[in-house]
Amino acid sequence: MRQQIAEEEEEEEEAKCFARWDWEEQLPSPHELVPLSQCLIAPDLAIAFDIPSSSSAAASSFTPSADHRLPGRQDETDLDAFGGGGEEDPEQPRTLKRPRLVWTPQLHKRFVDAVAHLGIANAVPKTIMQIMGVEGLTRENVASHLQKYRLYLKRVQMQGLAAAAANPSPSPATHPFLGPAAPTADPCLPYMPVAMLQQHHEKMDPMQQYYYHQNQLGHFGPGLLSRPAQAPHVARQTEGIRPGMVFMPAPAHFPPLPNDLDWRRKGEDDADNGGSRNKELTLFPTG
DNA sequence: CGAATAATAT
DNA sequence: AATATTATTC
Numbered sequence: 001m002r003q004q005i006a007e008e009e010e011e012e013e014e015a016k017c018f019a020r021w022d023w024e025e026q027l028p029s030p031h032e033l034v035p036l037s038q039c040l041i042a043p044d045l046a047i048a049f050d051i052p053s054s055s056s057a058a059a060s061s062f063t064p065s066a067d068h069r070l071p072g073r074q075d076e077t078d079l080d081a082f083g084g085g086g087e088e089d090p091e092q093p094r095t096l097k098r099p100r101l102v103w104t105p106q107l108h109k110r111f112v113d114a115v116a117h118l119g120i121a122n123a124v125p126k127t128i129m130q131i132m133g134v135e136g137l138t139r140e141n142v143a144s145h146l147q148k149y150r151l152y153l154k155r156v157q158m159q160g161l162a163a164a165a166a167n168p169s170p171s172p173a174t175h176p177f178l179g180p181a182a183p184t185a186d187p188c189l190p191y192m193p194v195a196m197l198q199q200h201h202e203k204m205d206p207m208q209q210y211y212y213h214q215n216q217l218g219h220f221g222p223g224l225l226s227r228p229a230q231a232p233h234v235a236r237q238t239e240g241i242r243p244g245m246v247f248m249p250a251p252a253h254f255p256p257l258p259n260d261l262d263w264r265r266k267g268e269d270d271a272d273n274g275g276s277r278n279k280e281l282t283l284f285p286t287g
Numbered sequence: 288c289g290a291a292t293a294a295t296a297t
Numbered sequence: 298a299a300t301a302t303t304a305t306t307c
Contacts (some may be wrong), residue, residue: 101305144303
C-alpha cells in the first residue's frame with residue numbers, strides 16, 4: 001500500500017502549541033512605559049546628551065547599573081557568539097557577517113515598545129535601535145523588522161476597516177488609530193501596537209498630535225503608517241540638538257532593560273527552553 | 288530611510 | 298515545494 005503520503009500529513013499536529021507567549025502577562029505595565037514618554041528636557045540640558053563621537057558614551061551615562069549585555073556569553077566578546085569562531089579583534093567583526101537574527105517574542109516586544117514610545121512619527125530604524133539598546137543589534141536588523149511590522153499593522157488596520165464597513169454596528173471598541181478591532185479578534189495579536197500605548201502618553205509631540213487629529217477626523221488619508229512629508233512645526237529628529245527643540249525621544253535606552261532578554265542569532269542555543277523548542281515563531285500571524 | 292528583492296530557513 | 302523570516306540592494 002502506498003502510505004508514503006500519510007507521513008507527510010502528520011506534521012501539522014505539533015503546530016498548535018505556539019500560539020501565545022507570555023506577553024499578556026508583562027504587557028500591562030503602563031508605569032514602566034510612561035516615564036520614557038515624558039522626556040521633556042530643557043534645551044541646555046539637552047546639550048549634555050549631545051555627545052557627537054561616541055554615542056555609546058551618552059548611553060552609558062544614562063544607564064547606571066543595567067548592563068545591556070546579552071545573556072549567555074559573559075566573558076566572551078559578543079563577536080564569537082556566532083559560528084565558527086575564531087578570535088577576532090573587537091574592531092574587525094563588522095566585516096564578518098553575523099548569523100541571522102532570531103526575533104524572539106521578548107526581543108520583538110522590546111521592539112514594539114520602543115516604537116510605541118517613540119511615536120510613529122519618530123520610529124525609524126536608527127532611533128529604534130538606539131532606544132532598544134540591545135548590544136549587537138544592527139540598524140539593518142531593525143529596519144528589516146520594522147518593514148515587516150508596518151506591513152503587519154497595515155494588514156490589521158485594513159481588516160478592522162473592512163470589518164467596520166461590513167458591520168455598521170457602532171463598535172465601542174473602535175480605536176482612534178487602528179479603527180475597530182478585527183472581527184476575528186486574534187488571540188495572539190502581538191501587541192496592541194503603537195497607538196494604544198500612546199494613550200498613556202501625557203504629552204504628545206506635535207507630530208503625534210498631528211496624526212492623532214488627522215485620524216480623529218475620520219479622514220482615511222495616509223493612515224497609520226505614512227508620515228507627512230514635512231512636520232508641521234518640529235523638524236524631524238536630527239543629530240544635532242538645537243536650542244529650540246522642546247521634545248526629544250529618550251536620550252538613551254529603555255531604562256528597564258532585562259538582563260535576561262532572550263534573543264539569539266541563528267547558531268546559538270538557549271538552555272531555559274525546557275525541551276520544547278521554538279519551532280516557528282509567528283510574530284505576525286496571518287489572517 | 289524605506290521599498291523591493293534576494294537569500295535562507297522551516 | 299511552498300511559505301515565512303531575515304538580509305541586502307537600490
